[in-house]
Amino acid sequence: MSGKSAAIDSSELEAVVRAVLAQLGNQPGPAAVAAAAAAAIAPRAPLAPGERSIPELVIESPQERGEVAEPAAGAASKPKESALPADWRFRRPRNAADGVPFRMSELATMRGATPARIVQGRVGTRYPTDKAIGLRAEHAVALDAVHSALPEGFAAELGCVELWTQAEDHAEYLAFPDKGRALHPESRAKLEAEGSRGADVQIIAGDGLAAWALTANGPALLPALQAELTAAGFSLGKPLLVHRARIGVQDEIGVVLGCKATVILVGERPGLGTGDSLSIYTAYGPKLGQDNAEKDCISNIRPLGIPADEAAKLCTELLKRTFAAGGGGVKLTSAGAE
DSSP: OOOOOOOOHHHHHHHHHHHHHHHHHTEHHHHEEEHHHSSSTTTTTTOOOOOOOOGOOOOOOOHHHHHSSSOOSSOOOOOOOOSSSSOOEOOOTTSSOOOOOOHHHHHHHHHTSSSOOOOOOBBTTTTOOHHHHHHHHOOOHHHHHOOOOOTTTTTHHHTOOEEBOOOOOOHHHHHHHGGGGSSHHHHHHHHHHHHSSOSSEEEEOOTTOHHHHHHHHHHHHHHHHHHHHTTTTOOOOOEEEOOOOETTTHHHHHHHHHOSSSEEEEEOOOOOTTTTTTEEEEEEEEOTTTOGGEEEEEEESTTTSHHHHHHHHHHHHHHHHHHHSSSTHHHHHHHHHH
16 A cells, blocks of 8 residues: 555536535425425324334435336346425335335324424434434533523512522532532521511522523413412412522522422423423422432423413412422322222
8 A cells, every 4th residue: 555645536526526426416495395295194194004103204315215226237127116295205214114105194294293203314323414414402401500690680580689698600500510509608697587478388489400481481370370379378488599509409499488388490411402391399498418218300391382371370289289289209109000
């Protein structure tokens, strides 16, 4: 092998570029999917013999499904005819028979029902370019959410007493979770001076791991929750907002104020593209270091998940059952099974 690198001339480079562009041009886009769905069998029609549903199917490129066939040795091959009008179709996995028909309308229904990344397609062993870029963008959303902060004056906007945990800055908050579970001494003193004691329910708002989620959903959720709980006969303490909060900070707050139950609204650890998702954690009979098995959670509170007004109703019904059972978490589950 010589020390010289093999050169590629302009004609070879052009051929490679044209081949890549041709391959990219064969990827299914929204228009292709919509056209195929419109031309397919009507939704909810009975499956014909041999048909399979979408979960059993995978996407293939025209080359893989045989429409652009590689010539066999000594013979010219003919492209197979596609049964669908779109450039792409679907079949069963490689270990099953080829060419099984199915409803394209199922695909459109499934993809329209969830923001989850289902049936993304592929180019060989890779994601299509637009899907790969989309994944990176959604990952960036999650990272930005983790490093987001509540705007100045947000506690006053919500009508909350403003408190801080022992985490001195955001970096320490991320590195040492326990510091987000305990109030700063000055904030504890402020809580003792300004907090409401002995309420049935103490509502706490916390930024958590996605301050965006509280900023986006808190202004609608907090008053809705206060209204629902009050209508159900619960007495409420003055609402609190805690910066750099972990879920466990509700334990100390509940003990200091002597309330019967705490409810914390907190930004969830974000997944891909879900930086605006808020959770509610309820805890009955607060005590320091209360086990998560004694708590309950309502998650995915956001426009694409559970709307604020619905979450408020769910939380109120959950607390009714918790108070009736004398505890939450596994105790509530056991009481429901009896």
